[in-house]
Amino acid sequence: MNSCLVFLSLFLIILIDSSNSSITTCPVSMKFVKTVPWNSSLCLNFKPLQTKTETKQSLCCHTLLSLFGIALAENLNKHSLFHFSNTSTSESCLQDYQSSLTSISLPNNLVSSCFDPSQFVSTPDTCVHIQSEQDWLNKVDSTSLALLDNVCKPDLSDLDHCQACRNQGDMVHQMLTRMDGNSSHSLDCFYFTILYIAGIVNKLGPQSNGVLACILILLVDDKEDSKKEHHYALVIGLVSASFVFLSFLLGLLYFWCTWWVKRRKNDNLLSHNGGSMEPSFSLRVRPKSGLIWFDFKDLLKVTDNFSSGNFVGRGGFGSVYKGVLPDGTVVAVKRIEESDYQGDVEFYREVGIVSSLKHRNLVPLRGCCVVGEDENSEYIGKYLVYDYMPNGNLKDHLFPDTDSENEKRLLTWAQRKNIILDVANALVYLHFGVKPPVYHRDIKATNILLDAGMRARVADFGLARQDYSQNRSQLNTRVAGTRGYLAPEYALYGQLTEKSDVYSFGVVVLEIMCGRKALQLSSSGEPNFLITDWVSSLIKSGNMMKALDGSILQDGNSNRSITERFLTVGVLCCHVMVALRPTILDALKMLEGDIEVPSISDMSMSPGNHMFARGDST
Numbered sequence: 001m002n003s004c005l006v007f008l009s010l011f012l013i014i015l016i017d018s019s020n021s022s023i024t025t026c027p028v029s030m031k032f033v034k035t036v037p038w039n040s041s042l043c044l045n046f047k048p049l050q051t052k053t054e055t056k057q058s059l060c061c062h063t064l065l066s067l068f069g070i071a072l073a074e075n076l077n078k079h080s081l082f083h084f085s086n087t088s089t090s091e092s093c094l095q096d097y098q099s100s101l102t103s104i105s106l107p108n109n110l111v112s113s114c115f116d117p118s119q120f121v122s123t124p125d126t127c128v129h130i131q132s133e134q135d136w137l138n139k140v141d142s143t144s145l146a147l148l149d150n151v152c153k154p155d156l157s158d159l160d161h162c163q164a165c166r167n168q169g170d171m172v173h174q175m176l177t178r179m180d181g182n183s184s185h186s187l188d189c190f191y192f193t194i195l196y197i198a199g200i201v202n203k204l205g206p207q208s209n210g211v212l213a214c215i216l217i218l219l220v221d222d223k224e225d226s227k228k229e230h231h232y233a234l235v236i237g238l239v240s241a242s243f244v245f246l247s248f249l250l251g252l253l254y255f256w257c258t259w260w261v262k263r264r265k266n267d268n269l270l271s272h273n274g275g276s277m278e279p280s281f282s283l284r285v286r287p288k289s290g291l292i293w294f295d296f297k298d299l300l301k302v303t304d305n306f307s308s309g310n311f312v313g314r315g316g317f318g319s320v321y322k323g324v325l326p327d328g329t330v331v332a333v334k335r336i337e338e339s340d341y342q343g344d345v346e347f348y349r350e351v352g353i354v355s356s357l358k359h360r361n362l363v364p365l366r367g368c369c370v371v372g373e374d375e376n377s378e379y380i381g382k383y384l385v386y387d388y389m390p391n392g393n394l395k396d397h398l399f400p401d402t403d404s405e406n407e408k409r410l411l412t413w414a415q416r417k418n419i420i421l422d423v424a425n426a427l428v429y430l431h432f433g434v435k436p437p438v439y440h441r442d443i444k445a446t447n448i449l450l451d452a453g454m455r456a457r458v459a460d461f462g463l464a465r466q467d468y469s470q471n472r473s474q475l476n477t478r479v480a481g482t483r484g485y486l487a488p489e490y491a492l493y494g495q496l497t498e499k500s501d502v503y504s505f506g507v508v509v510l511e512i513m514c515g516r517k518a519l520q521l522s523s524s525g526e527p528n529f530l531i532t533d534w535v536s537s538l539i540k541s542g543n544m545m546k547a548l549d550g551s552i553l554q555d556g557n558s559n560r561s562i563t564e565r566f567l568t569v570g571v572l573c574c575h576v577m578v579a580l581r582p583t584i585l586d587a588l589k590m591l592e593g594d595i596e597v598p599s600i601s602d603m604s605m606s607p608g609n610h611m612f613a614r615g616d617s618t
Contacts, residue, residue, distance in 0.1 A: 026093035027084075028074045032207050033100035038067055038218055043106050048113045059494055061114035066218040068097060072120065073199030073206035080133040082192050083122040090117040127189035128180045136196060139179065144172050152201040156210030159436070165214065169193045173579060190579045217495070292367030292385070299323070299369055299383060303333055306379075313392075322388060330388040331366060336381055336462075347382045350461045353438060361426035363387060363449055363459040389457060391450035394419065398445060398511060413555040413563070415454050416512045420566060422456035423448055424588040427505060431498045431584055436466045439496055443504035444485045444518075445511055465496060484519030484530065488576050499581050506573025506581075510535055513567045515549030532574045539571065539600060565590070568597050 043060040055061060071093060076082055084090040098111040122131045128139050137145070152165040176189040198206040198215050205211065212218045302323035303310050312320040318336045325331060336347055354365040369383040391397075397411050411419070423443070430438040441463040449457045463480050481490070487503035489495045507518045510531045520529035538547045545553075545560075547567060552558050569590045575581045582590065589595040 024086075024088040024092045026071075026089065026096045027079055028071050028093065030071065030093070030096045030100040032070045033067070033097070034104060036067070036070065036207055036212065036218075037209070038212070039063070040104060040106060043101075043110060046107050046110060046113075048109065052113070055113050056115075058114075060110070063218065064101075064110060064114050066216045068115075068120075069195065069198065069216045069218075070206045070212075071097070073195050073211075076133060076195050076199035077205075081122055082126075082131060082133075082136075082195055083120050085122055087117055087121050090120045093120070127176050127185045127192055130176075130188075130192055133196075133200065136192065139176065140172060141175075144168075144175065148172055148197070149201055152197045153203050155204055155208070156202060156214040157208075158210070162210065162214035165197065169197055169215075170579075177579070186577060186579050294367050294369040294383070294385060296369050296371050296379065296383070299333055299385070300379075302326075302331070306333075306335070323385075329366075330390075332386045332388045334384045334386065336383065347462075350384070350464065353464050353466060354461050357430070357434065357438070359426060359429045359433070361422045361429070361455070361457055363389060363457040386459070389449035389459075390452050391454055393446045394448040394450065394456065394508075394512075395445035397450070398515065399517060410551050411454075411512075413552050413558040416552065417562075417566065418454070419448070419450075419456040420509055420512055421588070421591060423458060423505060423508065424584060424591060426456070426458040427501055427584040428588055431501070437498065439465045439467065439498060440501050440504075441465060441496065442481050442485075443501055443508060444482050445508060448508065467497075484517075487578075489578050498584065499578050502573050502581055502584050502587065505584065505587070506570045506575075507531065509566065509570030509573065510547075513549065513552070513563070513570060514547050515551065532571075535567070535571055544568075565593070565597055568600060571600055572598070 042063050046058075046060045049055045049058060072083065075084065079085075084093060094111050094115055094117055098108065101110050102108050124131060128135075130136050130139060140148075148165075148168050151161070151168045154161045156162045156165055173186075173190050173193045176193070177186045180186075180189065194215055198211045202208065202211050202215070206216070300306070302325055303321045306321050310322045312322050312332060314320065318334050321333045321335070323331050323333050351365070351368050354362075358364075364387045366385045366387065368385065371379050371381055371383070400410075427440070427443070430440060438461075440458065440461065442460060443458070447458065447460040449459045451457055481504070485504040485507050487500040490500040490503075510516075511518055514531060514535065516529075516531055516534070518531050535544075535547045538544055544564060544567060548563060552563055569582075569587055572580075572582055572590075573587055586595065590597045
């Protein structure tokens, strides 16, 4: 009897052990959820939307997808698989992921709302049938691998290293996409390139700040570094508090006295000048930029008190008035109107950005002025002074008001071509010619002004962003811009990169080439025409030339091959898949005929749940 009990006990132990061993565990740890300095506040108030598709496209889900890339990259490093080997493993990892998220007080429905286990399971129906690291090594040539290893191995927190790595990664991704031949697999090629860099190539690994921000495009929180310095800062702060406070009081007294003396001096100068035609300009020039801070009384004089006769029109965030400086220079004075997007921060951003830019295809900023409550209550606000562009904006020439007595002559083909090249050159300068690069965010026909020679100048930098670190600016939670010109990844996810501008540029190219507005609304306010869809449908049906404006076809100077090339480049720039959209530098080379224009892929594809949907692939 005892022997039977012993045998039964042993049998049960073996059965239990066997059952436990059959339970699938996740091959990687999810501890990074607590250790990586990511912005978890994006998911604090998470609520599923009406459909799962809409939910997956939310900012929270997108952030969690990027964060989960750490797990996939570490799995690739440890087990040489780009995805998990089976569904049960994927489910186990997602359960661990949710547990880690819950442990930091985030909702317990995040993973089930944002992910499907099947999307992380290895399958041969991917980019060139790649599943493992060995598959990758077999497909990518040794030269490309060596270059990728060289430029992506260092710390990618460095701006130059990050840019070089992303450029080479883009080349590998495009090579694999061409090799596969199926445009629907392009995203897989893109994801695998990211995971390979994060999990295999970079020496610091996927949890390093450089990889998080540069490759996985994750908002990195700087709180961790600040905590390390908090103790020392506190000690130093307490010791020097008295000194700082005293310095502040003395500085405040000094600036108040300086302001009072200067104001009295200016008032005396203006009162002595009376009704003179030559106002005495009390100007302050910003060092190294030549930017002038105008006295408001001077702006009143040059614009005749902002008279209706000098009213030019409405620009972004304000009204524009024509004025003439004492030296005869004609200027445009923009009076900024407060809005949700253009406040103090945006105003000084525009001033700071534009004053440092010098390019023949940008509208020069001469100076600015700020009127406070204590100066003139009627004109409280902020003002920008630009060089005057006598031929107005591009929209007025493309789509003139037929009821207006000042209807403008339609643009010739030569003018259209020059305008497109001018805007492209301006964007090449903003993206590649200055450091940090500048993303305009509002490229559209009304923000392209024409000088006396009908050459284009890009204007209105009120929404512009400078990419100082290529970290935080990759994901902008506050979408701004104009309907019809917004890139899908920016409109849906808030991802802002240089290729957001490329999309907007492509829309402008189509408007110029087709003579139709980017977006037309029905009487109910719903869009009933989108130029990108219209041109795409004509291309698919083999009727590309029908998209061209009739005046271009009738222009004896137009060349069919060149006009077709310009139209094709416009379509490529508007591709919904960011990875297949060219950089503005490549777009310019295509327009000028320096490089071959690739064939157009399926333009009707709508952006889905991109695991690491980036604003660019450079």
